[in-house]
Amino acid sequence: MxxxxxxxxxxxxxxxxxxxxxxxxxxxxxxxxxxxxxxxxxxxxxxxxxxxxxxxxxxxxxxxxxxxxxxxxxxxxxxxxxxxxxxxxxxxxxxxxxxxxxxxxxxxxxxxxxxxxxxxxLSAYDKTYIETGLRRRTGGQNYTASIKIAEGCDNVCSYCVIPAIRGPYRSRRREDIVAEAKQLAAEGCRELIVIAQDTSAYGLDLYGRLCLPELLRDLCAVEEIRWIRLMYCYEDKITDDLISVMASQEKICHYIDIPIQHASDRVLSAMNRHSTRASVTDTVARLRKAMPDIHIRTTLIAGLPGETAEDFEILCDFVEQMRFERLGVFAYSREEGTPAAAMKGQVREQTKQKRRETIMAMQCGISLEKNREMIGKTIEVLVEERDGENSYIGRSRYDAPEIDNSVIFTARRELQPGEFVNIRVTDAFDYDLAGELI
CATH class of the missing domain: 3.40.50.12160 (Methylthiotransferase, N-terminal domain)
Known part of the structure; x- marks a missing residue:
């Protein structure tokens, strides 16, 4: 068929x-x-x-x-x-x-x-992660691939339906993940994107401890892999050991995605998050101290039920203070069956969207400022597509596919998607860089 x-x-x-x-x-x-x-x-x-x-x-x-x-x-x-x-x-x-x-x-x-x-x-979830065998790539290119290290989630955030859909957290065995990484590498993968609903919780259910640092060391040993990228890491599980591995292993991109969601402790508590503004600030400081060039991506939610104007001002102040390299904002979505859906103080849709737009406007300025700091620097770029005669589009090691910045550059020789090149940055825009092949 x-x-x-x-x-x-x-x-x-x-x-x-x-x-x-x-x-x-x-x-x-x-x-x-x-x-x-x-x-x-x-x-x-x-x-x-x-x-x-x-x-x-x-x-x-x-x-x-x-x-x-x-x-x-x-x-x-x-x-x-x-x-x-x-x-x-x-x-x-x-x-x-x-x-x-x-x-x-x-x-x-x-x-x-x-x-x-x-x-x-519509079967219920199994108690352990069920391996499905070798994947068949469907994206049309083989140089970048995600690798799922766990299924489900135990965080039970008040606004989220994922635990109800996907079930509790189930880690994969390390040897199965490494075997899949080797398979992907043999097929041409050079960038490995490590994902789960909560990537930083890896191993806690299966091995009784947080094992992401050990897994990353194993993945770094896969010879053909050049970049390893971490997505969906929860702040409360970003340990000193994880930071040390990120800083010491050359293959691990100095990039991490941390869904922080808010900065008001009152709203974070209503969200049933395990972080506070102080703990997030401390974790970001530890990451930046260990890796001064690290680019941190985060996501925020504007308009959770009960979010006051004061809570929103706290969030705006936090965004300005932290100056994240990559940031996105969702307007709160009322999902039936979640605790937040039954909360009092539902915020008007117009207000939620206005708050979202306010933060994104702030972030646009922050992103432009940080991009301008890259002018004159040389960065490693993964070529993704040709954009015209002698013109190409790619990504730096600081950018995840589809959601982050692009690097638009010129080259006097023909390049192929999946090739790694060194680019001198010559110009900067709100969310993209421009440059030339060295």
């Missing part, structure tokens, strides 16, 4: 889609690059916040129009896991709903499926 997979949402969904692609390939199915060619179309959805849910539903109906009339339509991922029972009744166009725990069953499901019969498979 020819199968097309459409992936929405975060890097963790991409990893799931590539695992599903590997499972299907081993089951004798063929992956195709267009829905019009497929006998079955699978949409791997996101169900994290309202905007993501709306995008997922729009894409499902887009695939209804684009697929062949007799092709199966499969909806998988977080939206299916969370709302599968209701959507099964409301979306008769969908043949199969598949939860986040059911990808290993895909070959069996397709083999026994009867045309015209609608089905749903």
């Amino acid at each position: 020819k199968i097309f997979i459409e992936t929405l949402g975060c890097e963790k969904n991409t990893a799931d889609s590539e695992s599903a692609a590997g499972i299907l390939s081993r089951g004798g199915h063929e992956l195709v690059s267009a829905p019009e060619e497929a006998d079955a179309v699978m949409v791997n959805t996101c169900g994290f916040i309202n905007d993501a849910k709306e995008e997922s539903i729009d894409r499902i109906f887009d695939m209804v129009q684009r697929k062949k009339e007799d092709a199966l339509l499969i909806v998988s991922g977080c939206l299916a896991q969370r709302y599968g029972e209701a959507l099964f009744k409301e979306m008769p166009e969908v043949d199969i709903f598949l939860g986040v725990n059911d990808y290993p069953r895909l070959p069996e499901i397709l083999a026994k499926h009867q045309m015209g019969k609608r089905e749903k498979y």
